Amino acid sequence: MLTLIAYEERRRLSLDLSSVIAATTQWLIRAYPAADGAMNAALAEAQARQxxxxxxxxxxxxxxxxxxxALIGPGGSFRLDWLVDAEPYEIRGPDGVWRTCVDEVVASWAAALLTCSTLASEGVAALAECEHGxxxxxxxxxxxxxxxHDRRAAPFLRHPDLMACVAELHRPQLxxxxxxxxxxDQTPTSAAS
Structure with a gap:
């Protein structure tokens, strides 16, 4: 029963963040495209989404x-677009809608995770301490x-130098x-007298 409750809570939290996750993933795979081919595109998107x-x-x-x-919004992709010298987009156009849901800090943290396997493992391990579980x-x-295959599919997403301008933005906070x-998760110990 507790497992089911934990799963439902995690699912609800994920749904609350689904637009941020979808938009930020979209931004990453547009800014750092996959290698040619449909399979490479799918593998790169899976890595970015994770x-x-x-x-x-x-x-x-x-x-x-x-x-x-969800209430106040994540801030959008304007600064990220400027950093990677992306093509300007029409704020009132179709691109403007999803780009408002991009979270700069999440994009930066994701870039740091994609380019450092140690940090990625630590990040996944730390989820145990979050309510997401x-x-x-x-x-x-x-x-x-x-x-x-994953590495070949996403050469730009996994390249530390190419991702540095985004990854370094908020790495200290990560x-x-x-x-x-x-x-x-450490048990506090009493201070020695």
């Missing part, structure tokens, strides 16, 4: 956080243990969040 999901769950760790971002063992495999989540 990284963005982990980043969003780490950033918005409880229902209140998720509700607030841990994923199933293989749920984030393409992020934490990409195979040759490291701070991971440190805080990992320290929260």
């Amino acid at each position: 990284a963005v999901t982990v980043a969003a769950w780490l950033r918005y760790t409880d229902p209140t956080d998720a509700s607030l971002v 841990p994923g199933s063992p293989g749920e984030f495999r393409r992020l934490t243990a990409p195979d040759t 490291l701070e969040r991971l440190g805080r989540l990992h320290s929260d």
Whole structure:
């Protein structure tokens, strides 16, 4: 029964963040396109979505956080587009709608996770301390243990130098969040007198 309740709570939180996850994933795969071919596009999108999901769950760790971002909005992609020198888009056009749901911090954290396997593993492990709860063992495999096909499909998404301008934007906050989540699972000890 508790497992079912935890699953339902996690599902509700995920739904609250679904527009942020979808838009930020879309931004990443447009800014850092996959190698040619439909299979490569699918593999690159899967990797981006896993990284963005982990980043969003780490950033918005409880229902209140998720509700607030749904209410006030995540900020949009304007600064990210400027950073990667993307083509300007019409704010009132079709691109303008989904781009308003892009979360700059989530994109930055996802970029950091995609370009550092250690950070990706730590991020997935830290989910156990969030209200989203841990994923199933293989749920984030393409992020934490990409195979040759995954790497070949997403050469730009996995390239530390190319992703640096986005990854470095909010990396310190990601490291701070991971440190805080990992320290929260330690049992406090009494100070020595």
